Amino acid sequence: MIKFLVYIAIILTALAIGYLVRVFELASSLKGNKPEEVTEKDNKLQAKLMLLFMFILLAFTFWNLVEYAPKMLPVSASEHGVEIDWLFNFNMIIIYFVFAITQIFLFFFAFKYYGRKGRVATFIAHDNKLEMIWTVIPAIVLAVLIIFGLQSWNKITSDANPNSMIVELYAKQFDWTARYAGADNKLGKANYRLITATNDLGMDSTSAEGMDDIVVKNEIHIPVGKEIEFKFRSRDVIHSAYFPHFRAQMNCVPGMTTMFHFTPTITTADMRKDPFVVKQMAEINDLRQEKAKKEGRTEKAVEFDYILLCNKICGNSHYNMQMTVVVDTEADYKKWLEGKPAFYAKAPAAETKPTAVAEIK
Amino acid sequence: MSDNHGHHESHAHDSHGQHDEHHHEESFVSKYIFSMDHKTISRQFLITAVIMAFLAMMMSFLFRLQLAWPGEKFAIINFLLGDKWGKDGILDPGMYMALVTIHGTVMVFMVLTGGLSGTFSNLLIPYQIGARDMASGFLNMLSYWFFFLSSVIMLAAFFIETGPASGGWTVYPPLSALPQAMDGSKLGMTFWLVSMSLFIVSSLLGGLNYIVTVLNLRTKGMSMTRLPLTIWAFFVTAILGVLSFPVLLSAALLLIFDRSFGTSFYLSDIYIGGQALEQTGGSPILYEHLFWFLGHPEVYIIILPALGLTSEIISVNSRKPIFGYRAMIGSIMAIGFLSFIVWGHHMYMTGMNPFLGSVFVFTTLLIAIPSAVKAFNYITTLWKGNIRYTPAMLFAIGLVSTFISGGLTGIILADSALDINVHDTYFVVAHFHIVMGVSAILGMCAGVYHWFPKMFLRHMNKKLGYIHFWGTFISAYGVFFPMHFLGLAGVPRRYYSNSAFPMFDNLVDINVFITSFAILAALVQIVFLFNFFYSMFRGPKSEQNPWGANTLEWTTPMAHTHGNWPGALPTVHRWPYDYSKPGKDQDFVPQTVPLAEGEIDGGGH
CATH class of the missing domain: 2.60.40.420 (Cupredoxins -  blue copper proteins)
Known part of the structure; x- marks a missing residue:
């Protein structure tokens, strides 16, 4: 019986929302607006939200790092673990740096270049120099990470000491x-x-x-x-x-x-x-x-x-x-x-x- | 569906010769159910996927309740699962495992493989290359119905006595091979294997069709280097699927043999339920190799189409050419190739030879380079653009953000030395949900909002779209970012409860935080569901080319006709990204517009 009532309630709510949206749409089309058209006002609002989100994201991730630090595992109780922790922190610093930079670029551009009437986007299809830079730099950074990582991995997985x-x-x-x-x-x-x-x-x-x-x-x-x-x-x-x-x-x-x-x-x-x-x-x-x-x-x-x-x-x-x-x-x-x-x-x-x-x- | 009222009238006026045989009136069954038209099949895939996604999300909602408040009573758990699995509103541990397993399987395969590729490859491949339909409409129809059957069987397992498969979506044997090991390895596992086998058939039928269509049915002038990046992504995805899914089928077949016919491909030296089993000489590691040989390309099968959709949407709505078109194609191909030689990074801790592990570290980190190139190209496409914020554009930018965040933590997991401590912890769960789960879902949503006018000839509600985006995007970070820290605190994944020992007691608030955002995310999806189904019938009617896009699908008439274009097929004269090209009177130049005298194609000017 309760299940039945729950279903009825769900259906009625859906119907109610449906009619509500219909009313809004009719009202808006009576005013002569096209509800689906994206206006400059929409662009501006979304652009601001993008910028706001950038700050929230950076603050939130940073807050996570600080807030949850005391809940993490304590100092490693093994010899190789200390090395792993060092390597992890080293990786993490690079990652967080890249994360912050790329997200800032992404959301800042999203904010800065929102569509305005009369503005025209710049026709840029590619740039060999830029593309070379952002292929080579990640390659170098990754090479460094691989070298450090594999050094530790080889040490950790080498044969055990015969006296162990x-x-x-x-x-x-x-x-x-x-x-x-x-x-x-x-x-x-x-x-x-x-x-x-x-x-x-x-x-x-x-x-x-x-x-x-x-x-x-x-x-x-x-x-x-x-x-x-x-x-x-x-x-x-x-x-x-x-x-x-x-x-x-x-x-x-x-x-x-x-x-x-x-x-x-x-x-x-x-x-x-x-x-x-x-x-x-x-x-x-x-x-x-x-x-x-x-x-x-x-x-x-x-x-x-x-x-x-x-x-x-x-x-x-x-x-x-x-x-x-x-x-x-x-x-x-x-x-x-x-x-x-x-x-x-x-x-x-x-x-x-x-x-x-x-x-x- | 109301968008098809004009359907057979437009048939009657069909002027092109090769479709004369279609003048007979189509029955409801051949038009909507066993349809061989790519547009209808695409909609079938989409609607099935939306329903499956919603169900899989409900499953995650149930186990998130358990994780945040272990042992507490929730009426909804009893309401949905009954007394057998939700007695007094407490989730049964076996059911917890089953929910986790089926949530993963449905999301990975039914929603983000079948649903994503099935919807958009079917919709866009014929449309964007200028073809009348898929190479084989019949195989295409079979592909959908195998997919449908597979989805039904996967869900049907909830209604059998021992419940669905519950060994995790990877269903490693011996756990999945031995009915004695858990209830989920009984009949439910058979359902899983049958369902997956059908799914693989569906995926192969679809994939072969996509490849053949892209290679053979491109219209005049549509060279490979004039294809939109969506098509490149679908094309490479289909190749990955065709090469890797058969390996999963073989893995599943051997598992069926081990389960039912006493073979020992994966089993060796096992004592269970008070008995020593006869099987010897097999290795569960073999299964892991076979599984991940599919499993890793699989994550690219999921993300590449989403990236393809994003490329198109970002370019159209920035009113700018996609930055580095050729580099993007190169990246897609590099990712596709490398995805076949990285599977071992899922197996560093299996006892695999450490040297082999080192090789996989190297190849895995290589794959980060083309991925980085793609991310940079998206960001640069926004630069100096004139961005129009449709809901689709928001989702596309959201995808770039999560693709970066999730991709970066992949660097940690790819590094075998670091993987030792985070392998199989929540760090992994956080990583793959952000990089392929959330990103692919955001990409899929972007695609739905962007091509809805093409699929249903109507617009979705913009404001509800904005609410849907921000709610989803914020809660995606709210759910999955803190999860990294659970992993770093040492919490293993697939634990029914973290309260069995005191070590994790201080992490309860993180779990409550995560579940709160998960509930928010679920509520926001209701907004989407409503918008989706409501707009399908009552949304404002769309124009022919509402976004001012260059690609061919927007040159088709505003009715779904057989053969897509009423007259001759369009001829292509240029690449698809001439947005805001200097010297043109509007900010887009469709691919069908001939090059002006002295005009250079492909980004030069």
Whole structure:
């Protein structure tokens, strides 16, 4: 019934507007105007609006930059991330400059050259010199950007240091599991056909390298100042391991292993003391308290944490597939790791029987 | 439609010989439904696209409500989606994904590919090159009906139990290949694949027709270097489509095989729903390569026609030749060529070889050069012009503005090192919406306002047009500019809610800001919808050449007749941009006017 009324209301409103416009049009044609003709007055008004819009656009974009700065990611907590941030800012300055210049030209010309009776446009069809300039200058600027960009890219994606610590991140709908390589720094073999309820990663108990592997859920710890080589696998669909605070990302693709390595530089404890982070967390906590109060519940204050997000659409709970990353001092990290038994220490090898292979429907 | 009252009378008086067989009275069905006339087909495409665009916008409205106020109850969500997907007015996460997916698919393919090219290539190619119709009217008709069928199937998926496809508009397998992975990968995904396959057929039928028509049916004197830039844009677009859409069809076919026949093109080593699947040896990366081999040319298939329309509209309304006509053609061709060798920039983070990534960085940044040339040429066309602000002109200038803004952030995303941190975040969403979504929509609107008098023989209301432009333009920046900052704060795209962890709690106000502008944008489109349908029947009647334009479509009579020109086809004597040429008594010289003695064609004087 309500739906019906809503439809009726929509139809009646449309009819009403229709008649209103008709009335205006009739009135205007009675006065002898051609309503569709663009007059000099129209040109002048639109030209002024163009100029006004130019100021609003520049002010708005600049305001965005200033207003949202405190909400952005804090300083990069990885070595290569600092370089990425520098490169980003370098690009951004050039981009914003070009943006401002071109928009000013566009809207200023739109304002200045509005149509007036008796004025004639200047017949200019091309200008080789001008065109050469604006082909060559962007080419040079882009060449510089490419050189800087590729230098960083090559450094970031070069082979990991042979002494780096190996950690496997295993993605599935909708959580992450980490596997530490243990004392030998080598991951044991795994096979998806070996997956069982207790052997989430499909670890192969006949693989000697895997005997000391440690499997961890929910939270991983990594030591500060040491290069970590992450190896990514996926069990079901494509996921993407995204560590925004470390400026690191790599897709997890079923059927293959992908890699990304970085060196964390700031411990979680130190990051929590960073003035930018302190301020940001204060705002977040205020907002959370406010919301809780409105909803009549109590809310504990949260602390800053590094986080691992899934950044490739992977199903309905894609938005809630997270893992906490803790960067420890070397000593704290060792202490944490000591408390974690190897996978095969708690579950003796008994699960090598492959699971039944499913019929494909 | 009232504009066709005089239709068959003018037929009877048709003087040119080759159309004698058309003297029989046409039935409603052959005139308006299964029509083979390019003008009718163009209007069919336009009206379908306008409706599809409106529906896709409604979808975005629903998920924007969820993003700004996650978990809050909205009667309209329950009203539109019912208890199954909008229980108590809260959007279901699966439905959220479906809305995002279908919004993207409909906008990219149905509106900005089928709708934009279908409308304006069909309308303008025969008109502006001086042809009686498309090379094959029958294929042209088929093209529309495949498109229509494809649109219906895409929307029909909302009415099946498991809902439409919901793996994002790129539908990457294995997510889209495995019905166990999500509801949207069940029957809905089959609908998506069938719909897209039909769409590709439609696009190929249309594209081949456009290419053949441009190459073979140009009237006397219409050399390639006298073609309006609109035609150049449609021509290159059609070539891109013909070369790249078959690759998408192959990607879709392999996906159909993987889904239904147990092959493993894209699947390998998967354990899902408590079972290890048998498929092994395939690679989802293969799909990504195939998809983006279409996907990247696709964004140019979207933007080039919009740029073509803009070139024409800016020149006509500045009363000035388009600046650098040959450079514009060169840019269109360069963009067309380069668009085939940049697809890998969508895949820097897939585990693709980093060296291959470097190559794509290089080619991608190259494509910025012809794009920059185009932008500079538009700006210079305005310089020293005598600008007439029709609503179309406003939209065209708006396109130049957003094309620059969105293009510039592309420099960040093209740079593989910088892409690491913004890949798949809202930064990407902001970038492509501005550079191809908003720009192409603005270009399409410009085209609609400008050629409405040709399509429906009436004018749209000017004042409502102004309101439509400013509302759309302001809200486009209001929606998409702040989105960059969500991305830079690390928010991934396609998240149902950002409240699952505290990290993004301070970004709620940005999302509320964005949604407010999105609602404004939606309201303003109602003004357009009204203006569009109202003016179609009741708008003030147009003159033959209301904008004082040079191109051939404005030399056709003010009735839609078969064969476009009642007598012989017009002969072309000059390029299309002789506006405000010194020594002429009016500020435009139609292409049909012979060159005066000693007059130089193509911009010299």
